Amino acid sequence: MTAPLTPDSEDALCDVVRAAAAAATPLRIVGGGTRSGIGRPVAAATPVSTAGLSGVTLYEPGAMTLIAKAGTPLAEIEALLATERQYLAFEPMDHRPLLGSNGTPTVGGVVSANVSGPRRLRAGACRDFLLGLRFVDGHGRLVKNGGRVMKNVTGLDLGKLLCGAYGTLGIVTEVALKTLPRPERAATLVFDGLTDAQAVALFCKALGTPFEVSGAAFVDGRALLRIEGLTDQVGYRIDRLTQLLERPDRTVIKGADHTRLWDDVRDVRTFADSTGSVWRLSVKATDAPAITSALQQSLGAQTVLDWGGGLIWARLPQDAPAAAGAHIRQILAPLGGHATLIRAGADLRAETDVFQPEPAPLAGLSAGLRARFDPQNILNPGLMAV
Numbered sequence: 001m002t003a004p005l006t007p008d009s010e011d012a013l014c015d016v017v018r019a020a021a022a023a024a025t026p027l028r029i030v031g032g033g034t035r036s037g038i039g040r041p042v043a044a045a046t047p048v049s050t051a052g053l054s055g056v057t058l059y060e061p062g063a064m065t066l067i068a069k070a071g072t073p074l075a076e077i078e079a080l081l082a083t084e085r086q087y088l089a090f091e092p093m094d095h096r097p098l099l100g101s102n103g104t105p106t107v108g109g110v111v112s113a114n115v116s117g118p119r120r121l122r123a124g125a126c127r128d129f130l131l132g133l134r135f136v137d138g139h140g141r142l143v144k145n146g147g148r149v150m151k152n153v154t155g156l157d158l159g160k161l162l163c164g165a166y167g168t169l170g171i172v173t174e175v176a177l178k179t180l181p182r183p184e185r186a187a188t189l190v191f192d193g194l195t196d197a198q199a200v201a202l203f204c205k206a207l208g209t210p211f212e213v214s215g216a217a218f219v220d221g222r223a224l225l226r227i228e229g230l231t232d233q234v235g236y237r238i239d240r241l242t243q244l245l246e247r248p249d250r251t252v253i254k255g256a257d258h259t260r261l262w263d264d265v266r267d268v269r270t271f272a273d274s275t276g277s278v279w280r281l282s283v284k285a286t287d288a289p290a291i292t293s294a295l296q297q298s299l300g301a302q303t304v305l306d307w308g309g310g311l312i313w314a315r316l317p318q319d320a321p322a323a324a325g326a327h328i329r330q331i332l333a334p335l336g337g338h339a340t341l342i343r344a345g346a347d348l349r350a351e352t353d354v355f356q357p358e359p360a361p362l363a364g365l366s367a368g369l370r371a372r373f374d375p376q377n378i379l380n381p382g383l384m385a386v
Contacts, residue, residue, distance in 0.1 A: 004046075004048060005046065005048045006048075006049045007048070008052035009052075010053070010134065010136065010142050010174075012052075013050075013053070013136050013173065014140045014141065014142055016048060016140075017048075017139075017140040017171065020376075020378050021139060021376045024378065025045075025378060026044065026046065026378050027045055027047075027379055028042045028045035028046065028380060029379065030047050030048065030050070031049075031112065032073070032074075032103040032105050032106040033102065033103030034094070034095050034096050034099070034102070034103045034104070034109065035101070035109055035113055035115075037101060037349075038113070038342060039166055039349070039354055039355070039380070039383040039384060040349050040350060040354050040383055040384070041349055041350050042380050042382060042383050049071070050070040050172070050173070051106075052071060053069040053108075054072045055069050056072060057069065061086060064178055064181075065176065065177075065178065066081070066176070066179055068177075069108075070111075070172045070174060072108075073104045073105065073106055073107075074104075074105040074110060075105070077107055081182075082182070085181060085182045086180060087179065087182045088177065089124075089180040090124060090126045090128070090129055091118060091119040092126065094267050095115075095267070095342075097268070097269050098267060098268045098272055098342070098343060099343055100272075107177075111133065111162070111163050112163070112166055113164065113166055114126045114127050118214075118216075118217060118226070118262060118306050119214050119215060121207070121214075121215070121216060121306075122213070122214045122215075126163060127159065127160055129177050129178045130160075130176070130178075131146050131176040131178055132144075132176040133145060133159050133162060133173075134173045134174040134175075135162055135169075135170035135171055135172045135173055137170045137373045138375060138378055138379050139374075139375070166383055167383070168370060168374070168381075168385075169370065184234075185229065185230070185231045185234045186228040186234065187227055187238060187253065187254045187258060188226050188227070188252065189224070189225040189227065189241060189242070189250050189251075189252060190222055190251045190253060191222065191223040191225075191245075191247055192222050192249075192251075193221060196289040196305065198223075199218040200218075200286060200289055202245060203216040203285065205244070206225050206241060207308050209241065211227065211237040212228075213225050213226065213241075215265070218305035218306075218309070219264075219265060219304050219305075224262075226258075226262060268304060268313050270302075270304050270313075271304075275317075276315050276316050276317050277315070277320065277324070277343055277344040277348060279314045279315075279316070279325070279328060279342065280314075280340045280342045281311070281313075281314060281328070281338070281340075282310065282311060282337050283309075283311075283337035284310070284335065284337065287336075287337070288309035288310070288312055291312060291335065292305070294331045295312075295314050295328065295331065298331075300316070301317075302315045303315075314328070322348065325352045329356070329357075339356055341353075341354045355384050355385070363385075366385065370385075
């Protein structure tokens with residue numbers, strides 16, 4: 001494997017990209033290497049790493065603002081925020097357990113993939129906390145967009161384009177993120193022995209209350225409701241939810257067990273150390289039971305629900321047909337939603353639409369954006385679209 005180019009400054013990265021554009025040399029963008037198995041394989045490309053662009057350049061706890069270079073390890077950022085009892089509320093997933101990958105998650109990789117965890121249903125996604133960024137486009141130009149406060153964006157908010165583009169529009173070099181205070185207390189209500197339909201009905205009822213549920217997942221027959229906030233509030237909300245849900249048989253998990261539980265939900269550890277492909281389906285929550293039933297009956301899928309049923313993780317058996325992806329999208333077609341192949345071997349990823357195919361008008365817009373930002377098609381070519 002070719003050692004990656006590791007520029008140690010934005011100027012050096014601009015030089016690398018300009019030279020690649022002049023020679024029409026494809027580049028494979030590498031952050032910490034933990035999500036390199038997502039997307040279609042980028043063949044015959046020179047790897048370029050952001051590891052040389054590392055460090056927190058600004059942290060203002062009072063303003064709840066953090067600015068860091070793209071190659072900064074996520075663990076370093078989380079440790080810094082913990083000193084001020086703050087955190088990244090969108091709860092970025094660590095893909096290493098699911099993908100069996102190595103490396104170190106970086107903040108640039110999180111932003112480039114719009115990585116968000118169970119708290120997304122209440123707090124929002126990574127892109128909702130992105131105040132601004134700097135990136136190098138396919139021309140080799142350094143582009144700056146946004147600022148340090150939520151209302152400091154005028155014109156086109158390029159961060160919304162770059163966040164989730166997987167490096168196909170530009171190489172992120174620095175990000176500005178909004179932070180939030182860490183909750184004083186947290187606990188989980190657990191309801192055992194439910195079906196998918198019963199769990200989703202429970203989630204709909206709980207999320208319709210004013211008691212601020214920040215996590216709603218269904219794993220291995222257990223429905224989980226996370227409650228976070230001020231110490232006195234959490235106990236009151238747990239009691240009120242128990243009464244409203246009319247499920248006195250619930251149990252409560254607190255402390256370190258609670259933290260580990262939601263780390264496992266966030267990282268989909270149910271499917272770690274297993275074989276078979278893994279799909280991520282975004283759907284309307286009330287459609288989830290019908291979809292999981294169809295997946296289980298037709299493909300033998302094992303499923304996990306998150307976001308109150310709005311997110312389905314589906315693991316297919318090792319011997320699932322290559323056309324399973326098309327079948328999944330046929331199931332979703334009359335209901336809406338989209339499916340993304342998250343874990344699979346290179347051969348399957350090469351012959352499958354890894355990301356949900358876009359309608360023709362939207363695909364035209366996407367192609368136009370890529371032509372504008374990367375006219376030589378050198379940035380992760382083919383990773384998201386052929």
